[in-house]
Amino acid sequence: MARPIKETPVITGKDAKRFADKMANLKPESKEEKEAAKKVFEKFKAIASFAL
Numbered sequence: 718m719a720r721p722i723k724e725t726p727v728i729t730g731k732d733a734k735r736f737a738d739k740m741a742n743l744k745p746e747s748k749e750e751k752e753a754a755k756k757v758f759e760k761f762k763a764i765a766s767f768a769l
Contacts, residue, residue, distance in 0.1 A: 728736055746754075
């Protein structure tokens with residue numbers, strides 16, 4: 718039987734401020750990063766097999 722999922726902890730203080738700042742100032746991914754991620758995804762998709 719599966720264990721229950723715990724609640725997500727709430728961040729406070731300096732961690733919360735740092736998180737909010739990072740979310741407000743997201744940098745876009747470069748074209749090279751997108752292509753590398755897509756290449757890895759395609760590689761894993763090719764070897765994945767799911768038995769349903």
